[in-house]
Ligand SMILES: NC(=O)C1=CN([C@@H]2O[C@H](COP(=O)(O)OP(=O)(O)OC[C@H]3O[C@@H](n4cnc5c(N)ncnc54)[C@H](O)[C@@H]3O)[C@@H](O)[C@H]2O)C=CC1
Ligand SMILES: [Mg+2]
């Protein structure tokens with residue numbers, strides 16, 4: 405099946421297509437959603453910082469208008485990316501997630517990190533370029549490990565102080581230079597709850613555009629230790645029985661997928677599918 409959404413570097417000099425507008429307040433939307441006829445959107449009073457051609461949705465070109473600040477557009481409102489993840493069309497969320505990552509990266513790479521001069525967008529390539537340094541900067545992706553640690557019928561779930569009240573999730577953390585995915589996972593579990601793990605198994609990955617994580621999802625078995633929560637990072641961590649789970653993360657997250665897969669295997673139910 406052809407995917408509905410494919411990324412591409414489109415020429416912004418070409419007219420037509422759809423556009424999304426992103427400001428520090430999130431994406432613009434109205435009753436029809438977050439995609440607007442591009443020519444109409446560009447006629448509105450918007451503080452455009454940059455325009456990027458980002459791909460095709462159902463065969464139609466899609467552009468991003470990255471704004472300096474949010475503006476009032478009659479009949480429209482602004483909404484953060486997370487809200488689009490939680491509700492509505494998943495493909496539209498993927499378009500917006502990609503747009504957010506490209507917008508953030510381009511905004512943060514307007515000047516060369518080496519010499520401080522203005523960089524230019526490279527035509528037909530997703531890169532910012534500094535001519536004097538001959539330096540190209542590509543969109544940033546941050547590999548992050550996420551793991552469900554289990555002990556028979558029990559799963560290890562934790563709460564960060566940033567979570568919605570009551571919700572427990574799997575452990576996660578960013579890879580550091582010099583680490584393999586497995587090294588990172590073992591270190592993160594040790595740092596966050598002082599537990600040792602074994603039989604680490606990769607299950608799948610997910611783009612997580614908050615702001616630019618690439619989540620690599622694993623299952624691991626408990627090998628030893630008692631839970632000790634890392635100060636400031638982990639508010640609480642517990643072993644939960646698969647028959648008695650706390651409120652869990654959003655169903656489109658890989659965290660939820662890792663939990664659901666394990667519970668399904670344990671209870672002999674059909675396994676869920678990882679949302680792309
Ligand atoms: N899709 C999902 O189901 C889930 C996704 N996540 C994501 O996983 C990522 C990592 O999880 P955390 O527990 O927050 O990470 P973490 O355990 O490594 O701790 C966060 C700390 O890492 C540092 N940090 C921030 N950005 C970084 C980067 N790009 N590279 C290296 N270090 C960085 C900061 O000091 C920050 O306070 C986050 O983006 C989070 O949103 C976390 C849980 C579930
Ligand atoms: Mg963490």
Ligand SMILES: [Zn+2]
Pocket residue numbers: 516517518519520521534535536537538539
């Ligand atoms: Zn430079």
